[in-house]
C-alpha cells in the first residue's frame with residue numbers, strides 16, 4: 236500500500252483535541268486540497284465558514300446537541316451547499332436562474348461533501364484528527380440566521396479539526412463483499428455477511444476504550460431508521476429555496 240491509502244484506512248473520528256492551534260497556513264493548505272476535489276460541471280457550489288468567534292462557536296455547540304468538541308476543537312468549519320453564487324452570477328448577467336431543482340440541490344450537496352472529505356484526508360495526512368458534525372442540522376434555521384446564510388444556501392455539516400488528545404480504535408466497516416458487487420444488486424449473501432459483521436461490531440462495542448456497550452450493528456441501524464430523522468429538514472430546505480421540483 237502507499238501512504239495515502241494508509242491514511243485513508245487509518246481514519247477514526249476524533250472527539251477530544253489538544254488545545255494547540257494549527258500551524259500558520261495549514262488550514263488554508265487543507266482547504267486548498269479540499270477545493271481540488273472533483274466538482275460537478277466545475278460549479279464549486281459550496282462555501283465553508285470558519286468559526287472563530289468564541290461566542291458563536293459556543294452557540295453552535297449548544298445547537299448541535301451540546302457536543303463539547305464543537306466548542307473545544309481548535310478549528311470548526313461549517314460546510315454549506317451554495318447555489319447563491321450561481322444565482323447572483325445569473326442576476327448580474329441578466330440570465331434566468333432556475334431555482335428549486337432537486338438535481339441542483341444534489342450537485343451542491345455532493346460538491347460540498349467531496350470538498351470536505353478531501354479536507355479530511357489532507358488534515359489526517361498532517362496528523363490532525365477530525366469529526367464531522369451532522370448535528371448542525373438540529374437547528375438549521377437558527378444556525379442559518381447566526382451565520383447570515385442567504386437563500387439558496389444551507390449548512391450541511393460541521394467539521395472539528397485539531398491534534399488528537401485521544402487514541403481511539405478504528406471502527407470496523409462492513410465486509411467488502413457487502414458493498415462491492417459485480418454488475419447486479421444482490422442481497423443473497425446479506426444475512427451471512429451481516430451476522431459476521433454484527434459479531435465483529437459487538438466485540439468492538441464491548442472492548443473499545445470509550446462508550447462501551449453491548450449492541451449489534453443491525454440493532455443500531457434499526458434504531459436509527461426506526462424513528463423520524465430531523466423531520467424539520469424538508470420544510471427548512473424548501474424555505475431556503477431548495478427541492479421545489
Ligand SMILES: Cc1cc2nc3c(=O)[nH]c(=O)nc-3n(C[C@H](O)[C@H](O)[C@H](O)COP(=O)(O)O)c2cc1C
Nearest residue numbers: 246247248250302366367368369370371392405406
Ligand atoms: C455527515 C456526517 C455527520 C456526522 N455527525 C456527527 C456528529 O454530529 N457527532 C459526532 O460525534 N459524530 C458525527 N459523525 C461521525 C460518525 O459518527 C462516524 O464517522 C461514524 O460513526 C464512523 O466512525 P469513524 O469515523 O470513527 O470511523 C458524522 C459523520 C458524518 C459522515
